[in-house]
Amino acid sequence: MWSHMPACVATPSMSPAPTVPKRETVARKPVTMDSEDRAVERRSGALTGCKVLLGICGGIAAVDSVRLLRELRRHGADATVIMSYSAQRVISPLAVEWAAGVKPVTEWGAEMAQLEPHDAVLVSPATRRCLAAHVHGVLDTPLQMALSAARGRRDPIMFVPSMHSDLFDDPVTDDLCQALVAEGASVIWGEREEGRYKTPDAVQIVADLCHLVNSRRPERRRVAVTLGRNRSRVDAVRWITNSSSGRTGWAIAEHLYRMGHSVHAVAGEVTSQPAFELPFVTSADDADDMLGALLDLASSDDAPTAWVHAAAVLDYVVAEPATEKVASGAEQWGLGLVRSTKHLDALTPLCGDCCRIAFKLESGVSDAQLIESARSLLQKHELDGVVANHLEEVSGHTGRRGLWVSDDAEPMPISNLGELAELIDAAICG
Template sequence: MSVRDTDVERRGSSLSGKRILVGVTGGIAAVDTVRLLREMRRHGAEMLVIMTESAQRVITPLAVEWASQCEVITDWDGDMKQLEDVDAILVAPATRNTIAAHLHGMQQGPLLMALSAARSRDTHVLMVPSMHADLADDPVTDDIVERLREEGIDVLWGDLEEGKRKTPNHEHVVARFAHGINATAPNRKSVVVTLGGTYSPIDDVRGIQNTSSGATGYAIADSLYRHGHDVTCVVGKTSVPEPGWLPLCIPAENPSDMLAELKALANDDIQAWVHTAAVLDYIVESPAEGKLASQQGPLHVKLVEGAKHIQELKEKVRGSTRIGFKLETGIKQRDLIHRATAQIEHSEMTAVVANRLEDL
């Protein structure tokens, strides 16, 4: 199958069926608009783009139309499409001039008119400011941003780099935007996701560890977050980057530390638990202090059975949705199903995702 130059690979559905208005203002960060718009399409967004006059001096409307595959409004026109009802508005980059003008009800162009109409409709809006550090640190800017948030507008600042408050990367912006839109949908849940491997020390520099990159857990947490759920991750040892937009990731590499964190979280109102972490079945009974000397002949390490997290949590989280993950090797499919079913019954799981190592 041929692939067109404008095509994107779908990565998710968090913006599917959403009509999004994207405003591009005149900050130099507008050069990232092509990446941002293509990322929006990867998650299913249908867009209408409005560019301010100053934005058109940074990036051309032709490039924006290519990236968005939608109409790009650059000035007033008779159709007044900026007044059409949309599900949400994203302004990136958002200059201080645009932010202040919106707060004071100015109508200097189609974008400000669209924002004014959105305010009357209680439409979700995310603004992503981009400006020099001196402007960002101006107390007037703080006042403007505070007033935006009081109006219910989400404001996403980037990190301070090279004397500028730059916009976060396009994946971060789209994830935060999708979460903001979907957080008000029905049946949003508070969810805990465990992920990564766990580690039991032999001494201060050696240990045993389950093999797990954490990729599956992060992918699940990311999807849940983008669809509006309140996600907390409890993270063991991983080998893949943590999505920087996830709101809370608690490090817990040792099995006992992870269990302690989960028990503490169980005191909150958590509606769902997703256990993707590879928790050690056996841990070192008595870790040595310091570093054991090498070249001393065979080393005997006594392993003892560790706590089963899903079993330990059973009483504390009864009534919540609980998803487990189980990996086996060297067994037949029917035995895999039997063991997964036994785990569901014994630990009161809602479901278990079972795999054989040979099939991965």
């Protein structure tokens, strides 16, 4: 259940790799290289301090290399690029240099830059020739030499193949991919469209690379993230619900995945979607269904070791929902509501010493009252942190996103979702 990659990713089974030291979080701001024209907006520090080698092969998907390089830089990567001879016929090295901020390696040179150590090697697009050459140890290009050196160092290597469906269906392709996985590489396939397997988009590729690199770091957890809103049935076609788009929960889940944690999202009704495909998402709109899914997860053999309760859970549900559609036209319709089971109450006996983060929303109260309410929740359930919000902050009517409340520090203002996700990651890692 807690695989580190989405279903479309093949991952190796091997002994744990050496751990990677923790890296400091950097400020979230645009990064400028040679000019403002090359600047990118920093979206996370998931690859800060990481040297990433991007190998570009000669498939038509090489035209997406500019987007891929800029996405790598958005998460802090220091990119080096090697282009195959055929890749240079598909996309200009000048365009790649603009996106990377450095000249790509395009031929053999005395510097032998391909032998330098990197924190990760990403080959996208990867042609079948590239896969076969690497499996069989052919060192006829700078990229193949770089891949061989990375394999010898047991560096993380990720291949993103792109090819015609007939080539994919050739059994030899599967043999090559299985050989790559057996020796420790990851292979990611995109969707089958228009008779070919295309590469996933740049956001998905970089998210999976972030996860692959950071999963080697210490203190990685199995994290359950609840998000979205609940609803309770009134009759066959009507419901009562509360307000939540799911955007905050998705942002937290995405960041934790990029940081190498195994993430299982339990999503209620949402109006926003994640930026990329997460490996495990359970949908549970109904309040009782969501609680049931969480209880099953908490009781499983690979139960979460950390919980983030970001869902907007109904405090009251319909006592006796009608099984049929209630006819319209009546002047009044009385509904009986009963208190719902609190997720924190139900899960506390099953969570033991898990790290747990909850959210507290209030309206029409002062900061002091909000903090007092958050501390009460913190102590009642022995939580590691509470994200305390005024309704006005959630609605975007103020410049502040909320307050981080914990036992070991003064309440800390939160200015944006990225900062919130980093605080939660720090709490989970201890």
